[in-house]
Every structure is written in structure tokens, then in C-alpha cells.
Amino acid sequence: MANDAVSSGTPAELQTPERKPTLWELVTTVEKITSAAKHQLGVPYLWGGTSEAGFDCAGLTQYCAKQAGAVIPRTSQAQWATLLHTPVALPGDLVFFKGALAPGEESPGHVGIVTKVDDKGNATEMIDAPYTGTVVRYDSVTPGTAYGIVGYAEIPVPLPLPADKDQAPEVTTAPVEVTPHYSGTCLVGLPVLRVGNYGEAVRALGELLEKPANGPVFSGYIAELVKDYQFAHDLSADGIVGVQTWTSLLTGEKTSI
Numbered sequence: 001m002a003n004d005a006v007s008s009g010t011p012a013e014l015q016t017p018e019r020k021p022t023l024w025e026l027v028t029t030v031e032k033i034t035s036a037a038k039h040q041l042g043v044p045y046l047w048g049g050t051s052e053a054g055f056d057c058a059g060l061t062q063y064c065a066k067q068a069g070a071v072i073p074r075t076s077q078a079q080w081a082t083l084l085h086t087p088v089a090l091p092g093d094l095v096f097f098k099g100a101l102a103p104g105e106e107s108p109g110h111v112g113i114v115t116k117v118d119d120k121g122n123a124t125e126m127i128d129a130p131y132t133g134t135v136v137r138y139d140s141v142t143p144g145t146a147y148g149i150v151g152y153a154e155i156p157v158p159l160p161l162p163a164d165k166d167q168a169p170e171v172t173t174a175p176v177e178v179t180p181h182y183s184g185t186c187l188v189g190l191p192v193l194r195v196g197n198y199g200e201a202v203r204a205l206g207e208l209l210e211k212p213a214n215g216p217v218f219s220g221y222i223a224e225l226v227k228d229y230q231f232a233h234d235l236s237a238d239g240i241v242g243v244q245t246w247t248s249l250l251t252g253e254k255t256s257i
Contacts, residue, residue, distance in 0.1 A: 025157050026157055027204040027208065027250065028204070028207075029068045029069070029070070029092065029155070029157045029158070030090070030091055030092035030250050031092075031208070031250050032067055032068035032069075033064050033065060033067070033068045033092040033113060033155060034091055034092050034113065034115060034127075034250060034251045034252075035067075036063070036064040036067035036068065037060070037064045037113045037115070037127040037136075038127065038252075040052065040055065040060060040063070040064070040127075040136045041127065041135075041136050041137060041138075042135050042136060042137075043055055043129075043135060043136045044134075044135050044136075045129045045130060045131060045132055045133065045134050045135060045136070046059075047132065049129075050062065050063060050074075051063070055129040055136060056129055057076060057110050057111050057112065057128055057129045057130070058073075058074060058075050058076040058078075058079060058111055059074070059129070060113070060127075060128065060129045060136060061076075061079065061094055061111050061112070061113060061155075062074055062079075064113060065155045068155065068158070069158035070155050070156050070157070070158050071158075072155060072156070076096060076099070076108050076109060076110060076111040077106050077107075077108065077109075079094065079096075079111060079153065080096050080108050080111075080150065080151075080153060083153035083154060083155065083156070084153060084154045084156070085151055085152065085153050086151075086152050086153065086154055087121070087151075087152070088117075088120070088121025088122070088152065089114045089117050089121055089122065089123040089152045090114065090117060090121075091114055091115055091116070091117065091247055091250050091251045092113065092114065092155065092250070093113075093114045093123075093152050093153065093154055093155070094111050094112070094113060094114070094152065094153045094154075094155065095111065095112050095113075095114050095123045095126055095141055095149060095151075095152055096108035096110070096111050096149070096150040096151055096152070096153065097109065097110040097111070097112075097148060097149055097150060098110075098148040098150060107150060108150040110128070110130075111128070112126035112127060112128030112139065112141070113126055113127045113128065114126050114141075114152070115127055115138065115251050116247070116251070117247070119243070122141075123141040123149075123152065124140065124141055124142070125138060125139070125140060125141060126138070126139055126141050127139075191241075192240065192241065192242050193205060193218050193240070193241040194218060194223070194239070194240045194241070195218055195219065195220060195222075195223050195239070196217075196218060197217075197218040202217060202218045202222070205218075205222070205226075205241060205249075206222065208249040208250070209222075209225050209226070209229060209249070211225050223239035224239070226239045226240070226241055226245065227239045229245070229248075229249075230245060233248050235248060
């Protein structure tokens with residue numbers, strides 16, 4: 001768990017353009033991270049491993065971040081020291097633990113990728129590479145296990161640098177009702193969507209449903225697609241996209257609410 005090969009990234013590797021990511025960029029980054037983690041389920045733990053031949057804990061998180069286009073440091077300690085900490089978790093965030101530390105080794109000694117959260121923003125499940133003799137797998141996350149939770153951190157959303165720094169694309173926001181859950185996290189203001197909302201979030205929703213919206217408006221047609229999805233995934237089929245529906249769309253799993 002704590003035996004990650006030492007080779008950290010630098011803050012310069014994590015620099016992003018001087019604009020905030022759009023909701024669509026946030027959503028697709030989370031989806032790529034969690035999808036990459038699921039594709040490694042069953043790969044054996046390997047001390048110092050950073051490839052599909054075998055992973056240690058931070059090797060797995062670094063690899064999955066790379067699949068989403070993000071560059072993060074190599075070790076759990078360097079990742080915690082460099083990435084933006086967040087008080088609550090969302091799928092795709094990293095969860096850090098004290099871990100089984102070697103003498104003189106600094107915490108955190110273990111890290112995993114959050115896949116489920118509760119209604120207070122606490123991680124309840126993760127994908128991780130635990131220790132020698134195990135494989136990449138789902139593990140439960142509770143405060144009293146895994147040697148103690150240190151905290152959560154966000155994987156940075158990769159953004160294209162404009163050719164001219166002064167010509168960064170303008171980012172617009174759409175008037176949507178914002179859920180109070182998880183404010184201040186990777187998906188800041190993850191919106192509750194219903195008929196009549198419009199903008200970037202609706203476009204992201206349409207892509208996740210694999211039914212691109214005809215325009216950025218949450219129409220009655222979109223609501224029916226949402227209801228069909230919710231029914232098929234054992235969710236409350238009300239046509240409103242809240243925390244549980246967003247989580248299911250992003251990770252293929254229900255929340256533990």
C-alpha cells in the first residue's frame with residue numbers, strides 16, 4: 001500500500017489555462033477516470049507497477065488520470081501534496097489513507113479512486129490496488145477502516161491551451177437549479193436538471209444518454225429518455241436528474257443514499 005516507487009510529478013505539470021472548465025469537460029473527465037479504473041479490475045497488484053501488467057495504488061490512480069488526459073504525480077504522498085483537496089467527494093475524486101507506512105515514511109500511504117458516495121459527500125466505495133497478493137478491485141470506504149482516511153483530492157481537468165493566452169474562450173453559465181450536495185468539489189455545482197433547464201449541463205446529459213439533445217434545452221423528450229434510463233437502472237423514474245442519476249450516468253453504479 002505504501003510502497004509506491006518514488007518519482008513525483010511537478011506543479012508545472014498540473015498547470016491549466018486561465019479559465020474554468022465547463023460542466024461538459026468536468027463530466028467527461030470523471031467518466032474517463034472511472035471507466036479507466038473499471039477496465040483495470042482484476043489486474044494484479046505489483047509494487048512500483050504503473051501499467052496493465054500490474055499496479056500499485058498510486059500507479060493505478062496516475063494511470064487512470066492519464067487516460068483522462070490529466071498528468072498527476074507518481075506517489076500517493078506527492079499526489080496528496082500537489083492536488084487540490086476537497087472536503088467532500090464525488091466519483092472520480094481520489095481518497096487518501098494513512099496506510100501501512102514503512103518506518104520514516106510520510107502519510108498518506110494509500111490512495112484509491114472514489115466510485116460511490118453518500119448523501120453527505122462521504123466516499124463509500126472505491127477502486128484501488130490494495131497490496132501484494134491482491135488485484136485491482138472494489139473496496140468499501142469507511143472512516144474506521146483502511147488505516148484511516150486522510151482526505152479527498154480532485155484530479156485536474158485537462159484544458160486545451162489557446163494559441164493566444166489573451167484569446168481564451170469565453171465560458172458561459174446556464175441558469176439551472178443547483179443541488180446543495182458536494183458544493184466546492186470537482187463538479188462544482190453539479191446541477192439538478194428538469195424540464196425547462198438549458199445550457200452546457202443539458203448537452204452533457206444528452207451525450208451521457210447517448211442521445212445528443214437537439215439544442216441545449218431540457219425538453220419533454222429528454223425527460224422521457226431520463227425516465228427510461230432511471231427505470232432501467234432501478235432509480236426513481238421521475239425524469240429529474242439529481243445526485244443519484246448523475247452518479248449512475250458517470251459510473252454505472254447507484255449511490256449509497
